[in-house]
Structures are given as C-alpha cells and as structure tokens.
Amino acid sequence: xxxxxxxxxxxxxxxxxxxxxxxxxxxxxxxxxxxxxxxxxxxxxxxxxxxxxxxxxxxxxxxxxxxxxxxxxxxxxxxxxxxxxxxxxxxxxxxxxxxxxxxxxxxxxxxxxxxxxxxxxxxxxxxxxxxxxxxxxxxxxxxxxxxxxxxxxxxxxxxxxxxxxxxxxxxxxxxxxxxxxxxxxxxxxxxxxxxxxxxxxxxxxxxxxxxxxxxxxxxxxxxxxxxxxxxxxxxxxxxxxxxxxxxxxxxxxxxxxxxxxxxxxxxxxxxxxxxxxxxxxxxxxxxxxxxxxxxxxxxxxxxxx
Numbered sequence: 001x002x003x004x005x006x007x008x009x010x011x012x013x014x015x016x017x018x019x020x021x022x023x024x025x026x027x028x029x030x031x032x033x034x035x036x037x038x039x040x041x042x043x044x045x046x047x048x049x050x051x052x053x054x055x056x057x058x059x060x061x062x063x064x065x066x067x068x069x070x071x072x073x074x075x076x077x078x079x080x081x082x083x084x085x086x087x088x089x090x091x092x093x094x095x096x097x098x099x100x101x102x103x104x105x106x107x108x109x110x111x112x113x114x115x116x117x118x119x120x121x122x123x124x125x126x127x128x129x130x131x132x133x134x135x136x137x138x139x140x141x142x143x144x145x146x147x148x149x150x151x152x153x154x155x156x157x158x159x160x161x162x163x164x165x166x167x168x169x170x171x172x173x174x175x176x177x178x179x180x181x182x183x184x185x186x187x188x189x190x191x192x193x194x195x196x197x198x199x200x201x202x203x204x205x206x207x208x209x210x211x212x213x214x215x216x217x218x219x220x221x222x223x224x225x226x227x228x229x230x231x232x233x234x235x236x237x238x239x240x241x242x243x244x245x246x247x248x249x250x251x252x253x254x255x256x257x258x259x260x261x262x263x264x265x266x267x268x269x270x271x272x273x274x275x276x277x278x279x280x281x282x283x284x285x286x287x288x289x290x291x292x293x294x295x296x297x298x299x300x301x302x303x304x305x
Contacts, residue, residue, distance in 0.1 A: 015239035019247045022231040027254040029224040030106075031262050032217050034097040040210060042094035045218065047203025050090070050195050052222025056229060057192035061185045070189040074181040078174055082187065083194025085171040090195070091202075092164035099157035103267040106255035107146055107275035108161040113245075113282045114139040115169035123173050135284040142277030145270060245286055249279050 036045045061070050073079045096105055114136045120126040128136075178187055210218070235244060252275055259265045267275075 011238040012243070015235045015244060016247055018231050018235035018238070019244045020250055022228050022235065023248060023251045023254060025224050025228040025231065027251060027258055029221050029228065030097070030255065031102060031258045032221050032224070033094060034102060034263070036214060036217055036221070037094055037098050040208065040214065041203075041206035042091065042098065043199075043203045043206040044208065045221070046090055046094050047199040048218045049221045049225060050199040053225045053229070054192045054196040056226040057188050060233070061189045061192070064185040065183075067189060070183070070185045071193075073178070073186050073190065075178050076190075078178050079182065079187065079190035080194060082171055082174045082178065083191045084198065085167045085174065086191055087195045087198040089164050089167040089171060090199075092160040092167060096157045096161040096164060099155055100161055101265040101267065102259035102263065103252075103256035103265065104146060104271055105157075105161050106252050107267070107271060107278065108143060108158065109165045109168070110249065110252055110275070110282070111139055111143050111278050112165040112169040112172070114278070114285060115166055116172050117285055119169055119173045120176070124177060132285050135281045139278045139281030139285075142274040142281065145274030145277065246283055249282065252279060 033045060033049070058067065061067060064070070093105075093109065100108070117126075117128060117132060117136055121128055175187060256267050256272075259267065
C-alpha cells in the first residue's frame, strides 16, 4: 500500500503535467484566435468563444449549487466589477493579437503577477517589503527592455497588451478579495454571466458572415477553452494554486514556439532578455509570497507561547 507521502508526490506530478497541458491548450487557442482576428472583428470572435466558455462554466456551477443560490453574493458589486474586468482583459488581448507577434505579446502580458503585487497594496491592504518591491521594479524594467526603441513597434496593439495585463491583474486581486466571503461557484457564475452579456451585447454589432473554415476555427477555440479550463480545475484539485503558479511561465516559451512555427515571427534576443527578466522577477515575488504564507501557517514550536 502506498504511503501518503508517495501518493502526495504522485498527485503533485500529475498536477504539474496537467498545468503544462493546460498552458499548451491555451497557447493553441491564442494562435487560432490570432489567425481569426486578422479577417474578423476581435469582438465577434470573443463573443463566439465566450459562448462556449459560458456554457462550460455554468454547467460547472450548477453541479455545485443551483444558479440562483450561486448568484447570492456578499460582495455583488465587486463580483460584477470582476466580470467586467475579465471581459475587458479578453477584449484587449484579442485586439492586441491583431498586430503584436504572439511571443512578444505573451512576454508583455506575463508582467501581470508583478502588477498583482502592486494593486494588492491599496485594495487588499497587503504589506510589501523592499525585496518584493525591487523584484517588481526589475520586472517592469524588463518590460521596458521589450518596448525599447527598435524593439516591439509601439502602436495601439502594445497599448492594448499592457491594458490586458493591468485589467487581468486587477481581476486577480478582486478575486482574492471576494474569495474571503463568497464561494468559488459564486465567482464563476458572476464571471461567466457578466462576460456572456457583455461580449454578446458588443459582439453582435460587429457580426459578419464567415467561411466554414473560419467557423471551424471558432469552434476549435470553444473546444480548447473548455478543455483548458477543465484541465486547470482538475489540476487544482491535486495541488494548491501557489505551487502550480510558477509553471504558468511555460506559456512564454510555448508562445514563442507557436509564433515561429505558425506565423514565422521570431522574437529578437534583446526582447527575449527582457522577457527573462520579467519571468525571474515574477518567480522571486512568488517565492517570497509563498515563504510568507508558510511562516503564517507553521505550527508553534513545542514549549513556546
């Protein structure tokens, strides 16, 4: 019979594999979406993709509780704001896909964990020491390296990429806040319904007929959305999010590979260096946060008050 330690190690290994698979699936989704937004409005593509996600999310919610009960929130305004921020993030990312190469786009938006640290100070009242502040500063410096003169073209696409990172970071911070008083089912219900309403209300005005081949690609984005979120949920049942979070940085090399293979767009060496600085800074911030959490939950030493 396997010991609990071995079973725990097996679960952690499976969770890491599932996390990497999740990132792989979402990367394919981004590449397909980039193909689609070259000929179709990002708002139309986002709307159609969100139909698939909303269906998946609502099924997940109703497996845990009736929808009416799931919508009973202790912070309804914050829940609505979360849904709005997530939808704006997805819109901004889709618009940025039109002009920013996939590798550089992922290198820019991956700055969001550092922005989470900054936004958590006024919203959650978190205290950030000089060490984490220095890591955040280094990460933002890495972003400036990518956006240097002669690097990524400073057009509206880059602006939307930065807006995507900022809105997603705010979404994460508010998610932490509402999780103190609401269930995960409530957060998922609000996020899916608000996004469904917003994406449909805007996307319908950008509707245009599409070829069957393009429609097939849209269906593929719906399928990959559901598969990706399903894998992510399953992975989180096996290991805490704090343990799996660093593996999300695999999205950067995967995006670079897809950019080269699918679009024949290479990331230059200096931009790659800037992306590396961002990743390193993000990992430092995560390590410090995790160390702080460990200090909080450790039991007292026997004999101490």
